[in-house]
Amino acid sequence: MDRPCDKLKNMALENPFQDPLRFERRIPECAVAIFGANGDLTKRKLLPALYRLAYERRLSPGFAVVGISRTPMSDDQFRASMHDSVAKFLEDSPFDEEVWSAFAQGIFYMPGDIGDPQAFTNLAVSLKQIEDCRKTAGNVLFYLSTQPSQYAAAAKGIGAAGLAEGKGWRRIVIEKPFGHDLESARGLSNELHEVFRESDIYRIDHYLGKETVQNILAFRFGNGIFEPLWNRRYVKSVQITAAESIGVEGRGGYYQEAGALRDMIQNHLLQIMATIAMEPSATFQPDAVRDERAKLLRTIRVMKPDEVLANSVSGQYGPARIGGADVPGFRQERGVDSQSQTDTYAAATFFVDNWRWAGVPFFIRSGKRLPKRVTEIAIQFNSAPHAVFGDNGDEATPNLLILRIQPEEGISLRFLSKRPGAGMKLRPVSMDFNYGSSFGERSPTAYETLLLDAMIGDATLYTRQDMVEASWGAVEPILNVWQNQKFEFPNYDAGTWGPKAADEMLARHGHNWRTP
Amino acid sequence: MSTTIQPERVLRELAELWVTLGKESDPGHSSGVLRACAMTLITLVEESEDPSDVWSTMAALMPEHPSRAIVIRFRESAARELSSRVFSQCWMPFGHRRQICCEQIEISASDASLPDLAPVVLPLAVADLPVIVWCRSARLFGLPEFPQIAKIAHKLLLDSSAFPDPPGILAQIQGSGKVVGDLAWTRLTRVRELISQIFESRNYLAQLPGVAQVKLTFGGSVPPPAVYYLAAWILDCLESAGAHPRVDWEPALGDPAGQISRVELLSSAPDGLRLAIGISGDRDRRCAEVQIDSLATHTVFPPDNDYSLLREELSIPGRDAVYERSLARASKLAAEKK
Numbered sequence: 001m002d003r004p005c006d007k008l009k010n011m012a013l014e015n016p017f018q019d020p021l022r023f024e025r026r027i028p029e030c031a032v033a034i035f036g037a038n039g040d041l042t043k044r045k046l047l048p049a050l051y052r053l054a055y056e057r058r059l060s061p062g063f064a065v066v067g068i069s070r071t072p073m074s075d076d077q078f079r080a081s082m083h084d085s086v087a088k089f090l091e092d093s094p095f096d097e098e099v100w101s102a103f104a105q106g107i108f109y110m111p112g113d114i115g116d117p118q119a120f121t122n123l124a125v126s127l128k129q130i131e132d133c134r135k136t137a138g139n140v141l142f143y144l145s146t147q148p149s150q151y152a153a154a155a156k157g158i159g160a161a162g163l164a165e166g167k168g169w170r171r172i173v174i175e176k177p178f179g180h181d182l183e184s185a186r187g188l189s190n191e192l193h194e195v196f197r198e199s200d201i202y203r204i205d206h207y208l209g210k211e212t213v214q215n216i217l218a219f220r221f222g223n224g225i226f227e228p229l230w231n232r233r234y235v236k237s238v239q240i241t242a243a244e245s246i247g248v249e250g251r252g253g254y255y256q257e258a259g260a261l262r263d264m265i266q267n268h269l270l271q272i273m274a275t276i277a278m279e280p281s282a283t284f285q286p287d288a289v290r291d292e293r294a295k296l297l298r299t300i301r302v303m304k305p306d307e308v309l310a311n312s313v314s315g316q317y318g319p320a321r322i323g324g325a326d327v328p329g330f331r332q333e334r335g336v337d338s339q340s341q342t343d344t345y346a347a348a349t350f351f352v353d354n355w356r357w358a359g360v361p362f363f364i365r366s367g368k369r370l371p372k373r374v375t376e377i378a379i380q381f382n383s384a385p386h387a388v389f390g391d392n393g394d395e396a397t398p399n400l401l402i403l404r405i406q407p408e409e410g411i412s413l414r415f416l417s418k419r420p421g422a423g424m425k426l427r428p429v430s431m432d433f434n435y436g437s438s439f440g441e442r443s444p445t446a447y448e449t450l451l452l453d454a455m456i457g458d459a460t461l462y463t464r465q466d467m468v469e470a471s472w473g474a475v476e477p478i479l480n481v482w483q484n485q486k487f488e489f490p491n492y493d494a495g496t497w498g499p500k501a502a503d504e505m506l507a508r509h510g511h512n513w514r515t516p
Numbered sequence: 517m518s519t520t521i522q523p524e525r526v527l528r529e530l531a532e533l534w535v536t537l538g539k540e541s542d543p544g545h546s547s548g549v550l551r552a553c554a555m556t557l558i559t560l561v562e563e564s565e566d567p568s569d570v571w572s573t574m575a576a577l578m579p580e581h582p583s584r585a586i587v588i589r590f591r592e593s594a595a596r597e598l599s600s601r602v603f604s605q606c607w608m609p610f611g612h613r614r615q616i617c618c619e620q621i622e623i624s625a626s627d628a629s630l631p632d633l634a635p636v637v638l639p640l641a642v643a644d645l646p647v648i649v650w651c652r653s654a655r656l657f658g659l660p661e662f663p664q665i666a667k668i669a670h671k672l673l674l675d676s677s678a679f680p681d682p683p684g685i686l687a688q689i690q691g692s693g694k695v696v697g698d699l700a701w702t703r704l705t706r707v708r709e710l711i712s713q714i715f716e717s718r719n720y721l722a723q724l725p726g727v728a729q730v731k732l733t734f735g736g737s738v739p740p741p742a743v744y745y746l747a748a749w750i751l752d753c754l755e756s757a758g759a760h761p762r763v764d765w766e767p768a769l770g771d772p773a774g775q776i777s778r779v780e781l782l783s784s785a786p787d788g789l790r791l792a793i794g795i796s797g798d799r800d801r802r803c804a805e806v807q808i809d810s811l812a813t814h815t816v817f818p819p820d821n822d823y824s825l826l827r828e829e830l831s832i833p834g835r836d837a838v839y840e841r842s843l844a845r846a847s848k849l850a851a852e853k854k
Contacts, residue, residue: 016756017708017712017753019709021832057706057709057713060714060717061713096816098803135719
């Protein structure tokens with residue numbers, strides 16, 4: 001008689017109970033092992049996201065979480081700590097004690113140091129026990145919620161304890177930064193590849209998990225009317241803005257080493273640019289989409305050293321008074337060198353060297369202590385070829401398609417309309433689609449989406465090594481020039497839209513920054 | 517009460533309503549109101565029903581499924597009576613300056629005026645968008661003129677659990693040839709989803725061909741439509757996995773009538789699959805206790821109310837192959853059991 005495991009090998013397994021029209025995607029049985037379980041990311045993002053997946057009944061009945069960190073704690077103490085964190089940091093969602101209590105049965109804790117091989121031996125024992133009692137089928141997702149400097153050591157420890165291979169699948173998730181330049185990014189990948197296959201490495205970029213970023217794909221490739229306009233014939237320029245109103249908020253030490261170009265543009269914003277500008281993929285399979293994104297990143301024109309200062313701007317905020325309160329400059333923030341040359345603002349003009357985008361500038365900017373928190377993409381179309389209505393300001397108010405990523409996810413199209421009344425006077429009007437109010441549904445957080453994808457094995461929204469290298473390839477020449485410059489910082493006041501040089505950079509191309 | 521409705525007049529009133537809304541909202545700014553519409557939703561209710569229940573369901577649905585909502589309230593009367601009023605449902609999304617509004621039309625009609633209704637309702641439907649007809653009353657469904665109204669629907673919604681003869685209504689739905697959404701089926705989504713989730717496990721999936729018995733326990737003495745639906749769906753799925761189980765119907769007189777209280781999938785082999793799902797609670801909060809092999813877990817289902825059921829059905833404007841397959845088999849099972 002066949003045993004179940006023989007049948008498993010012999011049959012093409014497909015769940016006959018699936019009903020994709022009505023059921024959400026489900027996560028197969030698995031355990032998630034979180035390194036750095038006592039850290040902020042686990043408390044604020046990971047556990048609330050996992051709880052929410054439990055609340056949505058997306059997790060398998062025996063789903064388990066194993067937290068690993070240096071702090072000595074029992075399972076119950078860890079559960080109590082996570083209970084409070086989840087209740088506090090859950091976004092747009094009720095906290096249900098009954099759901100929590102069922103979810104918490106699958107939460108375990110193991111004290112251990114990444115530098116100690118015994119920790120991994122203990123983890124192996126713990127995961128085996130969990131596999132037996134929770135029926136997780138040997139599937140494990142390792143999540144490194146630790147300092148980036150510990151990624152290689154953690155992967156090595158996992159490999160040495162034989163945890164990278166097992167009865168089920170084994171995957172690893174790492175957070176950015178993926179290196180601090182091209183060489184270190186390659187070094188990190190090489191170390192991860194000693195233990196995990198590239199297909200099992202999930203480099204998380206939480207921007208790609210946001211609904212609107214995913215909606216860009218739906219918008220571009222699900223509609224027939226926009227794609228014909230999506231090229232150099234009709235698009236004049238693209239602006240991508242990621243502005244934060246806050247400062248470094250106690251992360252001065254980290255931020256001083258990173259800066260806006262590394263922290264935002266190298267990863268999040270170039271990924272968004274790739275999503276905006278990539279060619280349609282033949283299918284929506286993870287590697288098909290990622291291939292196109294990677295191809296686009298490889299076609300970004302690499303600046304020559306003598307082009308960098310004309311096409312990029314580095315900025316740092318100085319002190320200001322905002323809303324009746326004194327706001328310190330970056331150099332006055334705790335943990336920041338008083339002579340710091342770190343960029344809290346970065347802007348760059350990129351060009352894409354392919355047929356579709358040749359000559360279209362992509363203006364990208366990101367900064368801290370700007371007037372408001374907003375991330376959006378503005379696609380400016382060429383004006384009508386002939387001004388039939390005379391000087392009605394249509395040059396000053398071009399057609400704009402705005403894809404808002406945060407805080408109010410949505411899409412707006414600005415066009416000209418006749419003003420009511422006598423005469424032919426035009427004025428711009430906006431056609432709005434607001435994601436939240438149009439669907440009324442709560443959007444999943446980026447971490448919910450990305451954790452779900454990693455557990456299902458869908459890497460579409462994760463960054464692949466060739467993408468990381470291509471984006472470092474575009475950014476590194478700028479960093480190299482900046483490192484040899486002494487900027488006169490601060491060069492913009494907190495609460496303003498960045499340094500004057502950024503306006504001048506666009507003016508040289510005949511453009512202005514929009515005010516989001 | 518008047519005896520006629522002029523669709524043109526209703527449409528004019530709607531147009532005037534939009535102008536008024538535009539003027540009223542935010543007079544200092546030009547943000548105005550945003551008109552949202554994704555379908556025409558026609559709801560047929562008995563006049564005896566509390567209209568505020570229906571309108572509050574409509575209001576809850578609007579943000580996700582903005583529609584021109586037409587509620588037709590019927591009274592049992594031999595006199596021909598028809599009247600209408602129009603109004604709007606607006607909401608201001610948090611943090612926004614612009615209201616979003618949907619149109620609502622209430623029509624009062626007597627049974628005798630049912631033949632006059634289709635020509636009134638047809639021009640009121642929004643062009644190029646689907647028309648959904650939700651019939652909340654078994655009596656109205658049975659009226660001879662009902663098919664005239666149903667004819668304009670791209671999708672017909674009803675709740676077979678409100679009908680006195682389960683085999684009869686299942687056969688009638690199957691014979692209608694229309695795209696139908698049965699809320700008795702929609703109520704099963706959470707349980708079906710739970711069963712499906714369990715078999716995402718390859719270990720349990722591999723044991724499916726050995727399932728020899730499906731046991732369904734329900735309140736009352738006769739199986740409600742939902743029991744036939746669930747049995748049909750499980751049997752279809754199991755057969756596609758190579759199993760050929762028998763179904764045991766287990767009435768539990770102590771349980772609330774019409775509710776499914778336990779679902780079991782059992783293998784004949786002593787070490788084979790033994791899955792039991794116990795369902796308890798009411799529409800506001802249902803819980804499921806899952807026992808599979810040695811693993812016991814607990815799941816809380818979201819509330820089952822008109823809003824949540826319609827929300828799901830309105831998301832599926834076209835045909836639902838899984839439902840239609842289950843309906844065909846459920847109808848057959850019910851006829852055999854009868």
